[in-house]
Amino acid sequence: MTVRDQPSRDNELGDFLRARRAALDPHGAGFPDDGRLRRVPGLRREELAQLAHVSVDYVVRLEQGRTRRVSRSVLDALADALRLAPDERAYLFALADAAPAPAVPPSGRPPVDPQLRQLLATMHDVPAMVLNRRLDVLAWNRAATALLTDFGTLAPGERNLIRLTFLDDAYRALYADWPRAARDCVATLRMEAGRHPEDRELTSLIGELTACDANFRAWWADHRVRGPRQLTKTYAHPLAGPLTLDVQQFTVDTRPDQQLIAYTAPPGSPAHEGLRFLLQWAPAPRG
Known part of the structure; x- marks a missing residue:
C-alpha cells in the first residue's frame, strides 16, 4: 500500500465536510x-455556503484544512445545512475541537478493577465484557x-x-448479517477517532x-x-443457532475509558x- 493510501488525520474536518456534502x-x-x-454528486461548495450563511471561500478553506478553528455558531450552521444526524453533529464538533491536541495518554491498556472482575464472574447467565474506547477486550466472563x-x-x-470482526474468519462467521455489523463497527471507530485524535x-x-481489508477502506471513506x-x-451461533440479543x-465511573457490555434476551x-443451552457446555475462560 502506498503512502497516499495510508489513513491521514491531517484534515479530518475537511474530509468529513466533503463527504457529507457529497452525500446530500x-x-x-x-x-x-x-x-x-x-x-460530483451532492451539494456544490457554493450551495453549502448559501445554506450555512458563510462565504464560499470559507467553505473552501475549511475543506482544504486552511482554517482549523471554527466558532460554535458556524459549526451549528454547517451541521444544519448538511442535515447531520445527532451522532454526526457530535463528531463534527469533536473534529473542530481537536486542535490543539490534548496531552498524549500513556500507552497500554488500563487495568480492570478487581471489583469489576468480580462482578463479571457473578454474571453466570449473562455474557459480559469490559471494553475500552478502541473496543479492546480487557476482561470477560x-x-x-x-x-x-x-x-x-x-x-x-x-x-x-x-x-x-474484520480479520478473524471464525468470529466474522458468528454474525447473521456481517456487513451491517461491520459497518456499525467502522462508524463507532470513526466516532472515537474524532474524539481522540491523539490516541496512537x-x-x-x-x-x-x-x-x-478492502471493505474497511471503503466504509472508512464514507465518514x-x-x-x-x-x-x-x-x-x-454454530451450537445454539440464531440468537438475537440486546446489547x-x-x-464505569472509576474508569471513564471503560465500558461494561452485557448481552441479554427476554425471558422465555x-x-x-x-x-x-449454550452455557451448559461452556468451559471456564482462560486469561
Missing part, C-alpha cells in the same frame, strides 16, 4: 436542477467465552472486537485495518459515525433458551 441530495436541500453539469470466543487463547493485541494505538488499529445507542445483534452498555424467548 441537492434537490432535497432545495436546489432545483439549473442545467449545469454536476462533476465464562458466558462471553461461550457466546463469542475464548479471548484467553488470543494474544493481547488480538483481543479487539473490531479487529476480530487507535491510529495504529485504523492503519492495520485499512491495509488489510459514517455512530455513538452509543440501544443495540440488538443477531448471531448465527446493554454501562459506563428463543434467544434466552439458546443462551441457556
Whole structure:
C-alpha cells in the first residue's frame, strides 16, 4: 500500500465536510436542477455556503484544512445545512475541537478493577465484557467465552472486537448479517477517532485495518459515525443457532475509558433458551 493510501488525520474536518456534502441530495436541500453539469454528486461548495450563511471561500478553506478553528455558531450552521444526524453533529464538533491536541495518554491498556472482575464472574447467565474506547477486550466472563470466543487463547493485541470482526474468519462467521455489523463497527471507530485524535494505538488499529481489508477502506471513506445507542445483534451461533440479543452498555465511573457490555434476551424467548443451552457446555475462560 502506498503512502497516499495510508489513513491521514491531517484534515479530518475537511474530509468529513466533503463527504457529507457529497452525500446530500441537492434537490432535497432545495436546489432545483439549473442545467449545469454536476462533476460530483451532492451539494456544490457554493450551495453549502448559501445554506450555512458563510462565504464560499470559507467553505473552501475549511475543506482544504486552511482554517482549523471554527466558532460554535458556524459549526451549528454547517451541521444544519448538511442535515447531520445527532451522532454526526457530535463528531463534527469533536473534529473542530481537536486542535490543539490534548496531552498524549500513556500507552497500554488500563487495568480492570478487581471489583469489576468480580462482578463479571457473578454474571453466570449473562455474557459480559469490559471494553475500552478502541473496543479492546480487557476482561470477560465464562458466558462471553461461550457466546463469542475464548479471548484467553488470543494474544493481547488480538483481543479487539473490531479487529476480530474484520480479520478473524471464525468470529466474522458468528454474525447473521456481517456487513451491517461491520459497518456499525467502522462508524463507532470513526466516532472515537474524532474524539481522540491523539490516541496512537487507535491510529495504529485504523492503519492495520485499512491495509488489510478492502471493505474497511471503503466504509472508512464514507465518514459514517455512530455513538452509543440501544443495540440488538443477531448471531448465527454454530451450537445454539440464531440468537438475537440486546446489547446493554454501562459506563464505569472509576474508569471513564471503560465500558461494561452485557448481552441479554427476554425471558422465555428463543434467544434466552439458546443462551441457556449454550452455557451448559461452556468451559471456564482462560486469561
